[in-house]
Amino acid sequence: MEKNEKVATSIEPKYRGVKAMPFVIGNETFEKLGTLGTSSNLLVYLTTVFNMKSITATNLINIFNGTCNFGTLLGAFLSDTYFGRYKTLGFASISSFLGMFVLTLTAAISKLHPPQCGKEESSTCIDPTPWQMTFLLSSFGLLIVGASGIRPCNLAFGADQFNPKTESGKRGISSFFNWYYFTFTFAMMVSLTVIVYVQSDVSWSLGLAIPTFLMFLSCAFFFIGTRIYVIVLPQGSPLTGVVQVIVAAIRKRQLKLPEQPWLSLFNHMTINYINAKLPYTDQFRFLNKAAIITPEDQINSDGSAAEPWRLCSIQKAEEVKCLLRVIPIWFAGLVYNVVLVQQQTYLVFQAIQSDRRLGNVNFTIPAASYVVFSMLSLTIWIPIYDRIIVPLLRRLTKKEDGITILQKMGVGLVLSVLTMVISALVEEKRRTLALTKPTLGTVPRKGAISSMSGLWFVPQLTLVGISEAFTVIGQVEFYYKQFPENMRSFAGSFLFCGFAGSSYLSSFLVSVVHSTTDGSSSGNWLAEDLNRGRLDYFYYLITALEVLNLGYFLVCANWYKYKGTGDNTLDMAMEQMKSEETSV
Numbered sequence: 001m002e003k004n005e006k007v008a009t010s011i012e013p014k015y016r017g018v019k020a021m022p023f024v025i026g027n028e029t030f031e032k033l034g035t036l037g038t039s040s041n042l043l044v045y046l047t048t049v050f051n052m053k054s055i056t057a058t059n060l061i062n063i064f065n066g067t068c069n070f071g072t073l074l075g076a077f078l079s080d081t082y083f084g085r086y087k088t089l090g091f092a093s094i095s096s097f098l099g100m101f102v103l104t105l106t107a108a109i110s111k112l113h114p115p116q117c118g119k120e121e122s123s124t125c126i127d128p129t130p131w132q133m134t135f136l137l138s139s140f141g142l143l144i145v146g147a148s149g150i151r152p153c154n155l156a157f158g159a160d161q162f163n164p165k166t167e168s169g170k171r172g173i174s175s176f177f178n179w180y181y182f183t184f185t186f187a188m189m190v191s192l193t194v195i196v197y198v199q200s201d202v203s204w205s206l207g208l209a210i211p212t213f214l215m216f217l218s219c220a221f222f223f224i225g226t227r228i229y230v231i232v233l234p235q236g237s238p239l240t241g242v243v244q245v246i247v248a249a250i251r252k253r254q255l256k257l258p259e260q261p262w263l264s265l266f267n268h269m270t271i272n273y274i275n276a277k278l279p280y281t282d283q284f285r286f287l288n289k290a291a292i293i294t295p296e297d298q299i300n301s302d303g304s305a306a307e308p309w310r311l312c313s314i315q316k317a318e319e320v321k322c323l324l325r326v327i328p329i330w331f332a333g334l335v336y337n338v339v340l341v342q343q344q345t346y347l348v349f350q351a352i353q354s355d356r357r358l359g360n361v362n363f364t365i366p367a368a369s370y371v372v373f374s375m376l377s378l379t380i381w382i383p384i385y386d387r388i389i390v391p392l393l394r395r396l397t398k399k400e401d402g403i404t405i406l407q408k409m410g411v412g413l414v415l416s417v418l419t420m421v422i423s424a425l426v427e428e429k430r431r432t433l434a435l436t437k438p439t440l441g442t443v444p445r446k447g448a449i450s451s452m453s454g455l456w457f458v459p460q461l462t463l464v465g466i467s468e469a470f471t472v473i474g475q476v477e478f479y480y481k482q483f484p485e486n487m488r489s490f491a492g493s494f495l496f497c498g499f500a501g502s503s504y505l506s507s508f509l510v511s512v513v514h515s516t517t518d519g520s521s522s523g524n525w526l527a528e529d530l531n532r533g534r535l536d537y538f539y540y541l542i543t544a545l546e547v548l549n550l551g552y553f554l555v556c557a558n559w560y561k562y563k564g565t566g567d568n569t570l571d572m573a574m575e576q577m578k579s580e581e582t583s584v
Helices: 002-010 017-040 042-048 054-108 130-160 167-202 204-228 239-251 285-291 314-344 346-352 367-397 405-436 454-482 485-517 535-559 568-583
Strands: 438-443 447-450
Touching: 017 054, 017 130, 017 167, 017 204, 042 054, 042 167, 042 346, 042 367, 054 130, 054 204, 054 485, 130 485, 167 204, 167 367, 239 285, 239 314, 285 314, 314 346, 314 367, 314 405, 314 454, 314 485, 314 535, 346 367, 346 405, 346 454, 346 535, 367 454, 405 438, 405 447, 405 454, 405 535, 454 485, 485 535
Parallel strands: none
Antiparallel strands: 438 447
8 A cells, every 4th residue: 555655646646536435425424423422422421420510521521522623733733744644544533433442331331430329319429430530531532532633634535535637526526525514414413313312311331332333334434445545645744834934034033124025025936836826915024024035045946945944935924824814713713612512511401401301202302412403403504595595695795605704704603692692591491490390300419300391492502503504614614715725634623623722711611600609699600400500690601702702803804814815005016017017
């Protein structure tokens, strides 16, 4: 296989896109089926099997999810710089399988988890031992390694199987993306219903063994297709060029920029350079100093800089500016994602203390399955938006996409504020009914079950799904288009890093609110028994945070300059020079 990899960089590879797709899609489908349901139900597992308090479990899940997502940055770096996507995916898939296997053992072997709590509310619960926690955390560590490699590489690896230079290859890539999101949605639906039901209502051992077996099938599908894959060798880290620009700019910080920098600065580009040429911009002018040519700078015969750590092209500087411009927008997305985290963590605890029965049918919806309503709303909304809303907006705005990417993200931020307001109102209703009209029965260590139907959570989940369709999908498009072409693996990682930051931020907020309100006159907002707490106050706090974030985003969006758009004054000067040359 090593010989084939080397040939792939020197001659035109033999693309087998359609033939390779079943193996890539099969790997992706079984991986998502194996991990999504488990991750969404981990809160219930930690509180019921490992007897953790809700605060401890929530913080642990936030840290676990955050580390999984932050790890994609390291996974993308190692893939692009050293191993390539094939080896990274293969290693990560095996790690995910081992992580699921170890997690299954914690449920199947009684000595690897504490004994079950009693049925009564006042019964004592034994905490997990250090060795039990070590075994559990080792499974989390293996799952983190797997997610760090799979998430940034699977989409790009599938696209590698098609020839981007042919029309059929371009159609194949589009088809692959469509199938990718279809399988993602399909896996979410199955995981959040069937697998979660088996885990919560049948057996945790069986419910974890099923996704472990599916993860094994994912590995098998991936390696079976090895012979027909196009395997692209790593080309070196694009981060090196970013660091070179910063170092060169610092070295020349004392120099003064010329009056016409777009004419005087060094701007060499190699013939096979894959990134699109960028116009000069006046933002972050300090970086332009990296392209100032001094007598000490030497130029090679091909026009390139002899010492790239002293002299960089203005093109490289503009690419670094693209990254810097994205960061403020990324931070706004990070704060936005806090809303999504609440609908995946504390909503589960709300559902546990709500009436989850479906009418007269003897069936109880698993608490973790309510998240499926946000997926349904997202799936239904996307075709409505693309087929109906966008054409209407296109007629009004005369823009191809109807609205800009940042405007699209802004709509989602507005909906996130409404989501948290509705969440607070629903929690207030749930708590009131729990105190005045509880249903029969209690939850160990938590308290009375409210008579409010769990279906009251559907409106907020529907709204957050539509919000996600605007902001999260907008972020995917934004990072893909605004990052330099040779950094699109990192563009995918940037999205997951935003999810990671929101997980850590949520954990920080939960810890601060829990410690600050403990012993206050109004009671602990995030008490173990939600009926004794004021989770609605916490939701209003997040609402205020999202309002501030919306204002911050509007300022950043107004300041933002899209990639490929230069400064107006410079554009006018260039046009004037061209006209003068033409007249001469």
